[in-house]
Amino acid sequence: MIKHLIISTVITSLTSTVAQAQSTASVFAPPSNIRNAPSGEIICTINKKITLEVSQQQNGWYYTSLCGGGYIHKSQIRFQNSNKNISNQAKVVGIKQGQLALRNLPNGRSLAGLNNGNVVNILAQQGNWAYVEVINGPNAKINGMRGWVNSYYLALF
Structure with a gap:
């Protein structure tokens, strides 16, 4: 009885860990909404075909870190079998004084x-704001950071 209980506990723990592992998916038919909870309020809209990391499936909704963290419905994404990324790269341009705030x-x-020349990956958009990940550029210290910027200062490649 005790061996059976221990084995069941280990299997349950492993299953939970696997279910929460991240997977790469793509938004295939934008616009798609990110919500604060499954079936909850919209916190931002993805207006382009992009790739994203998802985890923690709950009744057809997947958690993503986009937009500060939220849920996207399974009908809006397709899981990827390869590492092909859909490019949404842009360069920061038009800053005449100071810096563009992330x-x-x-x-x-x-x-x-x-700074002008920083390259970002656009992950989502909300009005004139873009949620981006910094890829590279003159200000290398912030590579990998994510945040919101005014999309007026972004030029798509």
Whole structure:
């Protein structure tokens, strides 16, 4: 009885760990909404075909870190079998003075500053704001950071 209980506990733990592992998916038919909870309020809209990391499936909804963390419905994504990325790269342009603020939320507090020439991957959009991941550029210290920027200063390649 005790061996059976221990084995069941180990199997349950392993199953939970596998279910929460991240998977790469792509938004295939935008616009797609990210919600604060499964079937909850919309926190942002993805207007382009992009790749994203998803995990923690709940009744057809997958958690993603996009937009500060939210849920996207399974009908809006396709899981990828390869590492092909859908490119949404843009370059920061048009900054005449100072830096473009990388913010925690649209109109939120500044996390870092971007310079002309920084390259970003656009992950989502909300109005004139873009949720981006910094890829490379003159300000290399912030490579890999994610946040919101005013999309007026982004030029797609």
